[in-house]
Amino acid sequence: MKIAMVGSGYVGLVSGACFADFGHDVVCIDKDPAKIDRLKAGQMPIYEPGLEDLVERNVRGGRLSFTTDLASGIAGAGAIFIAVGTPSRRGDGHADLSFVHAVAREVGANLAQPAVIVTKSTVPVGTGDEVERILRESGTEHRFAVASNPEFLREGAAIGDFKRPDRIVIGTDDEWARGIMNEVYRPLFLNKAPILFTSRRSAELVKYAANAFLATKITFINEMADLCEKVGGNVQDIARGMGLDNRIGAKFLHAGPGYGGSCFPKDTLALLKTAEDNGVPLRLVESVVKVNDSRKRAMGRKVIDALGSEPRGKRVALLGLTFKPNTDDMRDAPSIAIAQALDDAGVEVTAYDPEGMELAKPLMQHVEMSESAYEAARNADAVAIVTEWDAFRALDLDRLKEVARAPVLVDLRNVYDPEEVRAKGFRYSSIGRG
Structure with a gap:
């Protein structure tokens, strides 16, 4: 055909x-x-x-x-x-x-x-x-x-x-x-x-309903991560305990800096507008959108906190800019809000992404793009993993510590084992792991 x-x-x-x-x-x-x-x-x-x-x-x-x-x-x-x-x-x-x-x-x-x-x-x-x-x-x-x-x-x-x-x-x-x-x-x-x-109308709704539900799962586990940090839980254990329930499933229960990309942000917003036009408030989806928007800036504050009492004039390296790995898509990527929060606090920002830097440049004109993770980390007072590219899963931590000005690693994707990183002499913080 x-x-x-x-x-x-x-x-x-x-x-x-x-x-x-x-x-x-x-x-x-x-x-x-x-x-x-x-x-x-x-x-x-x-x-x-x-x-x-x-x-x-x-x-x-x-x-x-x-x-x-x-x-x-x-x-x-x-x-x-x-x-x-x-x-x-x-x-x-x-x-x-x-x-x-x-x-x-x-x-x-x-x-x-x-x-x-x-x-x-x-x-x-x-x-x-x-x-x-x-x-x-x-x-x-x-x-x-x-x-x-x-x-x-x-x-x-x-x-x-x-x-x-x-x-x-x-x-x-x-x-x-x-x-x-x-x-x-x-x-x-x-x-x-x-x-x-x-029916045609049901098919049109399926996509929006599916994306809104997945966005809800992401937002829920992110809020559970915040609670874990306050009470001493481990969000990865929480997610595994939930995901083993066949009624829930393990996918989209990975705590991080919030969702982005071409679908979830615009589709949840469009669904809310459709519901509003038809007099059917979707309170749950409204909360998901608000929580996710605020979370991205909160992740910027988390990185700023890792710099100590006086962040102004310090330098942070962002590893990963795209909203997820294996794409060059920068649409609504959490890195945009994180980089802006750092810039607002007077922090210098360098960055490296395997595929997304060309599209990121016009969105982050204050960010210095680098040719490698280690080049981005040179003289940095903190290194933050924002996108979990495979290239960042097995960094040479000794080399990273050598090129950085301070051994501070903020892992916004929970890529590393806290004990292993701390054993290398890093001050380490992650998401929802106490």
Whole structure:
């Protein structure tokens, strides 16, 4: 089947490349000529492990191509996916659907064959109804149906998530569209990936509900970590004791500096706005958003406290800037608030991240970027691990102590064993471990 993927960002590019690897003929479409030129030259606009090889293999095999021309890109496609951005709208926090609506209008004006139009972007409930209205008003004479197919990709593990999903959610009541979507995902039948067909509105809500619940788990264990520090508990033991309960599960129970990234911050906010518009207050999600926002600055204060009574003029090295490892994504990364809190306190900041420094530079103009962890730590009065990249899990602590001005390590991801670090002569603090 020919598939058109409108939008070649994180979701569109990963999804398109994976569909092509299944054997479908995929065209990725984007309005940005520079991005398309880079993709044609084999240059990825994002960092995602394995993506470059996946794209190269399928381009070479003739199954994956790129274009800026939507009309030619969707010609002959049985499924047309909308995978454009839905950022938080300035001023009110609602999801900005202008890109989705613009694509719907252009698809309607150029549709030359029957097709299922699939919203892959994360969109508020009811968006599919509006997309359908736009398509009908376009006057197209060809049969179409609008379906919702939310993505559940984790940055840093997106290819594996796509090919071995926990579930595939498809929202449509149209039997013809169900048949088309079954054909799209037929290659995953061998893996027995469960396909959940729901109404379109239910599918739209599933993504928001899932992300809000995961954000809640993260925020809950972070608050438990704060309590552990006051009463002498160990949050890692608490998390393990909870996670062994099959009703709870161990995932997303890792205490740290708060959640960030492309999904949780904007999706929880968009869900709150949808609930507000419908007169249904989501008090729990409201608390999650507030607690997470305040936690990032609190982590900055934690690093400042490690510097002693007079932090002004001292130097801190931040190891890790992206919101999580194995990505270059800086969106709502805790490091941004931490670095700002340090700067507000008159602390000099150096930093190193394996992949995120280019995107971090415009967001942290007061931060000195370094070429390695040890270069960042040179003459530092404290070193803080902010993102748990593998490169920071086995640092040479003797070397770190030698280059730093003071042996102070603040571990915001609980990467190290406290006794081992203290045995090396460091003053060590972590999250929720007394």
